[in-house]
Amino acid sequence: MKILTARPHRLLEECVRRLGEKTQQGESCMFLVPSQYTLQAEIEIMERLHVNGSFLIDVLSPKRLQSRVFELAGMPKQTIFDERGKCMVLSTIIEEQKDELTIYRGAAQSGTAGFTARVSSMIASLKRSGLSAADVAESAKKMEEENPARGKLGDIARIYAAYEQRMAGELADAEDVSREMCARFATSGLFKEKNIFVYGFDMITPTFAAELLSMEPLCSSLTLAIETDANAAPDGRLFAPVNYSLERLEKLAKERGVAVKREVLNAELDAPADIREVEKKLYALGCAxxxxxxxxxxxxxxxxxxxxxxxxxxxxxxxxxxxxxxxxxxxxxxxxxxxxxxxxxxxxxxxxxxxxxEKRQAGAHPLSRFILSALTAISGNWRLADILECAQSGFLGLSQDALDRFCVYCEGADVRGDAMRKPFRYPKGVTEEELAALEESRKQVMTPLLALQHDLQAAETADDTIRAVLALLENVHAYETLEDMRDELNAAGLTAEAQDCAQVWNAMMTTLDQLHTLLGGRAVSAKTVTGLLQNGLSALELAxxxxxxxxxxxxxxxxxxxxxxxxxxxxxxNDMPGSGDNGLLTVQEQQAAQEVSGAYLGMTPQESAALGQLDxxxxxxxxxxxxxxxxxxxxxxxxxxxxxxxxxxxxxxxxxxxxxxxLAQEERVEMLCAKAPALEALAVELSETADGRRELGRQYASAAAVLSGEEESARQLFNVTRGLGAPPDKRLQNTLARTLYGRPVSSVSRLETFAQCPYKHFVRYGLVPKREQRPGVDAAELGTLYHEAAERFTHAVTALPEFPEVSVEVCDKLMDEAVSPLIDAWRESPMGESRRGEAVARRIRRTAKRTARNIVSQYADSSFRPVQMEFVFGQNGLSPIVLELGDGTFVYLQGRIDRVDVMTGGGLRVIDYKSGSRKFDPTLVYWGLQLQLLLYLAAALARVPGSHAAGFFYCRIADPTVQTESRIREEVERQIAKKLALSGISLSDVTILRAQGGQQAAMVTKDGKPNGRFAASMVDEAGMEKLLTFARNKAAALADEIYAGEIDDSPVERETFNACQNCEYSAICVFDPLRKPRRRLTAKRLEDLT
Known part of the structure; x- marks a missing residue:
């Protein structure tokens, strides 16, 4: 064997030259390269040797070599499992062994695919190094007891032993297949009289080294060409992992009696001087x-x-x-x-x-998502997220419109659990026709899933289990859907994604075959199938x-x-985040394990980092x-x-x-050389030009002229330009506004909405779009429930002869009677019937009882008594608040006041219940965003003869928690009461303040005068009148603007708050604060209103 080494980008030309020499002599050759390089290698051979092909050169990847050997010498007797099958085997073993493990028990019990993959990688390293499970267990015993690696190796040995037992004689993983292939090299005759050149591999793993040494005696010559340099080179540390792998190869060759000869190719890089400097010195130490x-x-x-x-x-x-x-x-x-x-x-x-x-994860493909989400839905008590993911995969035949409506309804109504298995019967927010269409969608989604559940539950063998999954695919016409997807993707020019459709089907069938083998004839649950497939598909990549x-x-x-x-x-x-140490052993533990076992267990993080720099x-x-x-x-x-x-x-x-x-502007100039990027660049540049930030440059003007000369580009450019310039003020004609809004009847909340943003008011009350139901609890619905419960409770408690001296037990009983029917009615919904609904119902009941106690406590130390709950004005023939507009017409305000209290002498206060924490804010009143309490007070004064204003307050509906070190119940209750105290403005009259009770009574000094420290929470009679007058005038001004047709998108902004936050109409208005700033509210004080 010859090992030919050189620094990067020198060896390919030399390998091809030597291949050419051999073929010219009539000798046949094999060029063994990584799978991703086979096509490029063939092109290089043809171009460098100036041939259109050669029967004397066989370009193979290791995977293709394996197939060729088994074709010629016969397949192994065992069933071959790839990484998918191996991960499925290991996941079953880990599930069985999890309670017997020590260090890895928690990771095993979590059952994640990541842990399974790390175990698979470790076992592969052990097998490549020739270590059996018994060897690993023995190595663990040799380590000191306090060494964490001892316990880890013990767990690994336990899993590995079970893996060996499961695979023995029947199944074969990658390392087993490699050994079987080497054993068939001689029989295959594939290497006879062949000159083998190996090129393009970064390192030589123990498995690959064994394969090369098994080839060497059977071929004419074997040349391993690998890019490296001596460890002593200025950047030699980068090549150290490669050199270590060659040293291991040479050691193994010596053990097998194979002679190895080294040859170093010292050639200059074919590149300009600057690039040669980079190649020599990029990560070199001590270079000038x-x-x-x-x-x-x-x-x-x-x-x-x-x-x-x-x-x-x-x-x-x-x-x-x-x-x-x-x-x-x-x-x-x-x-x-x-x-x-x-x-x-x-x-x-x-x-x-x-x-x-780039390879893509098979588990992310819609087909994989469909199967896994279907199985997860069955085994996970029909979680809504699983069902919707299944529906959104595209395999259940729903049109996009039907799918969107189905998802919106299910999320808004919070359909979950068994509710999805029953016909839809909750018409909230939809018409009867829409509900019928939604029910059809539900059947389309649930019918195949329920059939899968039935088939898996009835399965008695592994055949039945696999048939159940295949039946699901057949019932939804999955193969035909994949073909349609492929055609659509090809038509869109997405050829790689289209090819995935063919790959993923074959991959899924192979995975199911391996799963069938793994089950060994046993039927298993949907949860087990899900876990096995998740582990299998996580290891599969689409090429x-x-x-x-x-x-x-x-x-x-x-x-x-x-x-x-x-x-x-x-x-x-850029500086990329590190991948972290994802192995089962730390660096120190791995080194200790290698020392006691004498085996190589893979690269350390330092070696991986060196290889990264080499790459x-x-x-x-x-x-x-x-x-x-x-x-x-x-x-x-x-x-x-x-x-x-x-x-x-x-x-x-x-x-x-x-x-x-x-600089962004310089970058946009570079985008002008192609149509689509030019339109994107022009959109930004023309916008900044229209806003007066700069003049349009000559290059942009030329690009716009070129685009205007083509019909389609001109249309797109027109769409870009028509929205440019300073946004015009939006206003409807006066008559159109009155026609749109109808009768001149309004509410205070409507005026406050207009004050926040005129366009928001226009959309909500003029266009009146249909709101989508949102998942979870509807805050407005709960608010109504609390208000109704408070009204019922107050009617009941004030009828008691002992009121307001009412015990906590009686309070709780009366509120329970008041709120229970309301909770029962609220629970007539999918969410209400769920466990989450039960929890929300408990919270409602708890909050309502806390509110009842708070109401009674407010009256207990006060001279005020309720005159009427849910005080209505402007409805049912009762007098409204009349606002005169600038043109002499009138607008009539109507509303419902939560609570009106009076005291002896005619003092009257209004109280508004709020589930959130709200306080009186002069700034918001000044700009029209908080007029409700003042206008409600004006309405109540007009309805109650002989009354005069005593104050207006917010009453918080909540069951707050407090942070305190005190364990005394009375102290905790005092702190809670402080959080729930009335908040607002009181008349500064001492008699009134004392009559208010609570925090207001505390505003009186010992000498019987209003305490100046609380000046922001009280006004005199003249000040109260001015507040009421200000509120009426502000309301009239807002109504005047509404009926004058004002609909400008001018949201307010104050500190961290702006009216666009959580606005449900943001997708309609698409407000851009860069083009038009929000209205900033300047702060005001109480004196500014009086």
């Missing part, structure tokens, strides 16, 4: 920097990731226009950086074909298609394989003419991002290298 500005390397900073891809695509387009073949360009980016989808989306905008060499001719090859650094290209784009070169070195030195690096200055949220290690290293190497870009 290059003071000249590089000409073959550029560094760009982009404002964001998307802008970074736009810049790269624009540069590729220019290079292509200058005659550079797109196939001679490549894009690399860090792992898990998210650039793949951006490249797939943006490069075609510039007329470029992108081949993104990318081979690249089309002329495509730009894109991929993650370390995963994409290309020969040297003319131009390399390295994007996303970057290989990627960045893979350009023949130029390297264009870039990084994003900020992420999508605006958070600043740091330069990555490679960028920092290059800037140290070339300290005088400029950094281009970073």
């Amino acid at each position: 920097p290059c003071m000249e500005e590089p000409t073959a390397i550029e560094l760009h900073a982009a404002s964001g990731k998307r802008q970074e891809v736009y810049l790269a695509a624009a540069r590729m387009r220019r290079l292509a226009a200058e005659g550079e073949d797109a196939a001679q360009m490549a894009v690399v980016y860090p792992k898990q950086s998210g650039y793949g989808p951006l490249l797939q989306n943006i490069l075609p905008m510039y007329g470029l074909s992108a081949y993104v060499a 990318a298609l081979p690249p089309a001719d002329g495509a730009v090859i894109c991929g993650e650094i370390g995963n994409v394989r290309t020969a040297q290209v003319r131009t390399l784009f390295a994007i996303g070169m 970057e070195l290989k990627a960045l030195s893979g350009a023949k003419e130029r390297i264009i690096l870039s990084y994003a200055v900020a992420d999508d949220t605006g958070r600043t991002l740091r330069e990555g290690e490679a960028v920092q290293a290059i800037r140290r190497l070339f300290p005088n290298m400029p950094v281009y870009g970073g």
